[in-house]
Amino acid sequence: MAEGSDRIRIRVNGVEHTLLTERSRSLLSVLRDDLGLTGTKYGCGSGECGACTVLLDGRAVRSCSTPVAHADGRSVTTIEGLEGDGELHPVQEAFIEVQAFQCGYCTPGMIMGAVALLQRDPRPSELEIRRAMEGHLCRCGCYPRIIKAIQRAATKMRNRGS
Amino acid sequence: MSESMTRREFLHLASGIVVLFHVGGMGRAFAAGTVDNASPADFNAWVAIGEDGRVSIFAPMPDAGEGLRTELAQLAAEELSLSVSAVKVVLGDTDRVPAMGSVCPSEAITNIGQQVRKAAAQARETLAAAAAQQWGVDRAAVAVRNGRVELVSDTEQWVAIGELAGCHRLPQVIKGEVPLKPVDSYEVVGTSLPRLEGLAFVRGEATYVGDLRLERMAYGRVLRPPCLGAQLVRVDTRAAASQPGVLRVVDAGDFVGVVATRPDLAERALLSVQASWDEPEQVSMGTLYRQLRATAKLDKQLVLRGDVEAVLAASPRGYSASYRVPFAAHAPIEPHGAVADPRGDGMVMYASTQHPFLHRDAVAKALDLGHRKVHVIVPAIGGAFGGKEEIAYSVEAARLARAVGRPVMVTQSREEELAWNSFQPAALIDVRSGLTGAGRIRVWDCDVFNCGARGATPPYEFESVRVRTHTCRTPLPQGSWPRRGGMANAFAREVHLDHIAAELGEDPVALRLRHLEGRTRMKQVVEDVANRFGWRDRYPPTGLGAGFACAEDAGSCAAVVAEVEVERSTGLVRVRRVLVAQDSGLIVNPDNARNLIEGAVVRGLGSSLTEIVRYEQSRVLTRSFATYQIPSFADAPTIEVILAPNEEHPPQATGMVALCAVPAAVANAVFDAVGKRLRELPLLPGRVRCE
Numbered sequence: 001m002a003e004g005s006d007r008i009r010i011r012v013n014g015v016e017h018t019l020l021t022e023r024s025r026s027l028l029s030v031l032r033d034d035l036g037l038t039g040t041k042y043g044c045g046s047g048e049c050g051a052c053t054v055l056l057d058g059r060a061v062r063s064c065s066t067p068v069a070h071a072d073g074r075s076v077t078t079i080e081g082l083e084g085d086g087e088l089h090p091v092q093e094a095f096i097e098v099q100a101f102q103c104g105y106c107t108p109g110m111i112m113g114a115v116a117l118l119q120r121d122p123r124p125s126e127l128e129i130r131r132a133m134e135g136h137l138c139r140c141g142c143y144p145r146i147i148k149a150i151q152r153a154a155t156k157m158r159n160r161g162s
Numbered sequence: 163m164s165e166s167m168t169r170r171e172f173l174h175l176a177s178g179i180v181v182l183f184h185v186g187g188m189g190r191a192f193a194a195g196t197v198d199n200a201s202p203a204d205f206n207a208w209v210a211i212g213e214d215g216r217v218s219i220f221a222p223m224p225d226a227g228e229g230l231r232t233e234l235a236q237l238a239a240e241e242l243s244l245s246v247s248a249v250k251v252v253l254g255d256t257d258r259v260p261a262m263g264s265v266c267p268s269e270a271i272t273n274i275g276q277q278v279r280k281a282a283a284q285a286r287e288t289l290a291a292a293a294a295q296q297w298g299v300d301r302a303a304v305a306v307r308n309g310r311v312e313l314v315s316d317t318e319q320w321v322a323i324g325e326l327a328g329c330h331r332l333p334q335v336i337k338g339e340v341p342l343k344p345v346d347s348y349e350v351v352g353t354s355l356p357r358l359e360g361l362a363f364v365r366g367e368a369t370y371v372g373d374l375r376l377e378r379m380a381y382g383r384v385l386r387p388p389c390l391g392a393q394l395v396r397v398d399t400r401a402a403a404s405q406p407g408v409l410r411v412v413d414a415g416d417f418v419g420v421v422a423t424r425p426d427l428a429e430r431a432l433l434s435v436q437a438s439w440d441e442p443e444q445v446s447m448g449t450l451y452r453q454l455r456a457t458a459k460l461d462k463q464l465v466l467r468g469d470v471e472a473v474l475a476a477s478p479r480g481y482s483a484s485y486r487v488p489f490a491a492h493a494p495i496e497p498h499g500a501v502a503d504p505r506g507d508g509m510v511m512y513a514s515t516q517h518p519f520l521h522r523d524a525v526a527k528a529l530d531l532g533h534r535k536v537h538v539i540v541p542a543i544g545g546a547f548g549g550k551e552e553i554a555y556s557v558e559a560a561r562l563a564r565a566v567g568r569p570v571m572v573t574q575s576r577e578e579e580l581a582w583n584s585f586q587p588a589a590l591i592d593v594r595s596g597l598t599g600a601g602r603i604r605v606w607d608c609d610v611f612n613c614g615a616r617g618a619t620p621p622y623e624f625e626s627v628r629v630r631t632h633t634c635r636t637p638l639p640q641g642s643w644p645r646r647g648g649m650a651n652a653f654a655r656e657v658h659l660d661h662i663a664a665e666l667g668e669d670p671v672a673l674r675l676r677h678l679e680g681r682t683r684m685k686q687v688v689e690d691v692a693n694r695f696g697w698r699d700r701y702p703p704t705g706l707g708a709g710f711a712c713a714e715d716a717g718s719c720a721a722v723v724a725e726v727e728v729e730r731s732t733g734l735v736r737v738r739r740v741l742v743a744q745d746s747g748l749i750v751n752p753d754n755a756r757n758l759i760e761g762a763v764v765r766g767l768g769s770s771l772t773e774i775v776r777y778e779q780s781r782v783l784t785r786s787f788a789t790y791q792i793p794s795f796a797d798a799p800t801i802e803v804i805l806a807p808n809e810e811h812p813p814q815a816t817g818m819v820a821l822c823a824v825p826a827a828v829a830n831a832v833f834d835a836v837g838k839r840l841r842e843l844p845l846l847p848g849r850v851r852c853e
Contacts, residue, residue, distance in 0.1 A: 029424070038375075039365070041496070042372060044786065049576075051495055079364075079366035088364065092365070095364050099753055099754070101357070102227035103226060103544050104227070105368075107363045108366040111364060134795050137787060139494050139495050139547065139792060140227055143764060144800075145760070
């Protein structure tokens with residue numbers, strides 16, 4: 001293996017993985033290229049577009065700018081890990097109901113960012129949604145719909161007592 | 163190894179009814195350059211009904227997010243009275259869909275939709291005629307419904323369409339008119355069916371090029387010059403060759419690339435390549451418009467009506483001005499990328515492209531193969547916006563794949579995406595106009611430099627009109643598509659009209675309406691948006707402005723009002739609200755149409771306020787989302803869309819026309835707010851500032 005390789009243990013979507021890899025390698029690269037989890041996307045490689053967003057111990061991080069060493073011993077949730085018991089997460093449901101996408105490429109990152117926001121703040125105002133999601137870019141221009149989807153998901157989650 | 167099918171092979175392979183829509187009058191538009199006579203080049207939308215009753219639609223254009231797949235399924239399902247779930251749509255696979263040559267994507271969508279509709283209708287008629295003949299009754303006595311043909315008077319008597327299809331092996335070729343289902347009986351077209359890909363999107367299961375995982379696939383990166391026009395003088399790849407994971411370093415003179423077992427290893431290896439370059443030309447932005455004017459050559463005289471010079475000379479009032487639009491980047495969130503998979507002596511290509519056949523032909527040529535040896539498949543595309551028309555990256559992947567004898571993926575970094583692809587053309591547009599003493603615009607004379615003819619013909623009733631387009635030598639690459647000037651041309655025209663209105667002391671909307679007699683579709687959307695906004699009674703408070711613009715593009719027309727807030731001291735413009743009234747003919751999927759129009763407004767704001775490709779000393783400086791600013795959540799205004807239903811017109815492309823009108827509407831709103839007339843995009847704070 002390449003120099004600077006270390007044993008890294010991460011729990012991804014509930015499954016323990018042990019890898020031997022360079023500590024400085026991005027978490028995004030490990031997820032996509034070692035673990036086959038291609039739902040998380042590359043958009044810019046510099047943390048500016050949000051397409052690579054995953055949850056690290058429940059907090060949204062840009063996996064393109066997170067060294068895998070930073071995830072050592074911690075828990076990562078990707079878009080593939082959101083569903084529970086074959087049921088979509090309320091944010092995923094809301095995105096479908098509102099049709100908050102066109103090309104779908106930014107969608108996984110948007111959803112993960114929204115999940116993190118709603119876990120932190122179950123009742124965000126529209127302004128708070130815009131601010132929290134500011135680092136997520138959508139070139140197709142679906143921002144108004146994404147805001148609506150997040151508001152709708154927030155209502156669903158409050159109603160279900162999640 | 164896959165080979166493109168010959169027509170004869172296709173006809174033998176296909177069982178059941180196959181409907182091939184004959185090009186007829188559209189032959190010129192759809193002629194594929196290199197396809198030989200034996201291939202079904204003259205059929206550009208196919209509907210096939212198998213013996214199992216399944217309906218498949220084959221169409222050339224891939225879906226880049228605009229919902230083409232869903233809408234084609236709706237059109238076919240409607241004509242065949244089937245549920246959409248019984249229809250399969252095959253797009254963007256050069257072995258399976260009809261060939262298509264040089265057609266602008268948004269216009270092709272219009273034509274393809276219409277052809278699929280007719281092909282499905284023809285299939286329906288063929289099925290009905292077959293059953294009617296079988297039962298010895300008239301056509302009117304049978305109905306095609308839910309996968310069956312039934313006897314209307316006794317629905318217990320029916321035959322499955324698959325069974326009928328099995329008995330009729332000859333393909334049907336449409337040459338004339340086919341009876342389409344009457345619009346007032348529509349059950350599927352005109353409904354907001356959710357996008358077929360939605361579930362895959364939210365689960366992260368849609369497969370884009372970068373997500374493909376082929377056996378033994380390796381990853382390639384290509385050496386880029388430090389600036390435009392630089393020529394490689396010397397290269398030393400020894401350090402790269404010994405980097406971890408590197409399989410091969412390719413040095414082909416004009417092309418240096420690295421192939422490795424992981425993308426980040428290819429990237430790292432590439433960084434260790436030592437190269438010297440010859441950097442001849444040094445172009446910078448400051449000379450852009452001067453250069454366009456200085457190198458201009460007359461290309462086409464698009465319109466000439468009346469003696470323009472004479473009318474201009476005779477006009478008691480005249481207004482002339484020049485308008486400027488800079489280079490812009492398409493900037494999809496998914497960068498360009500391709501996977502090349504060598505198979506035998508041929509190649510299978512997976513590419514994020516709107517033009518699979520151009521890729522096929524370019525790769526075939528680069529590898530010295532017949533085009534039948536190259537098979538292009540388009541996976542999901544993460545946005546195109548007119549930018550996924552490059553072919554170089556597919557050729558790069560193919561060359562690297564051939565060098566290592568295994569599949570190679572080449573995807574661009576964000577920096578490559580923003581700095582090394584073709585740009586949205588810059589534009590310089592001169593407008594001269596002449597009015598009668600009473601304020602009627604008599605003459606409109608326009609010279610369009612560089613951006614081409616799209617949208618250049620004014621949609622108004624002017625007595626004399628001349629539009630000339632000029633090609634120019636450009637400092638940045640702008641691709642081979644000449645017709646991308648829709649937004650630039652609309653900007654020049656609509657800001658100029660706003661200026662005329664201000665000079666006349668007339669309401670800008672009233673001025674438009676005065677010159678739109680007979681243009682009923684445009685008049686309708688102008689009225690719709692003005693009424694919804696409350697334009698005639700508007701009294702914006704100080705610091706707010708309202709601006710109007712309208713545009714025509716690819717068979718659609720849109721009227722836009724933008725309401726802005728301008729901070730005089732900084733020049734910051736905040737767009738608070740945008741209203742759009744749009745006529746796109748028959749709307750196949752209303753919610754999808756709204757989605758596209760909203761998106762077009764957001765993208766239009768980027769052109770209006772922040773997007774400009776910066777370059778100095780032939781180096782593109784805007785290489786990241788930090789420096790090339792595209793609209794974000796903070797920028798999204800309240801958007802209201804009024805769909806003007808127009809069922810007499812076939813479905814038209816929906817996603818571009820509002821974008822064409824937005825920048826002029828915003829510029830006109832800025833004028834309304836602070837009295838500053840800006841004729842150059844984007845409306846940067848430094849330009850808007852007025853204290």
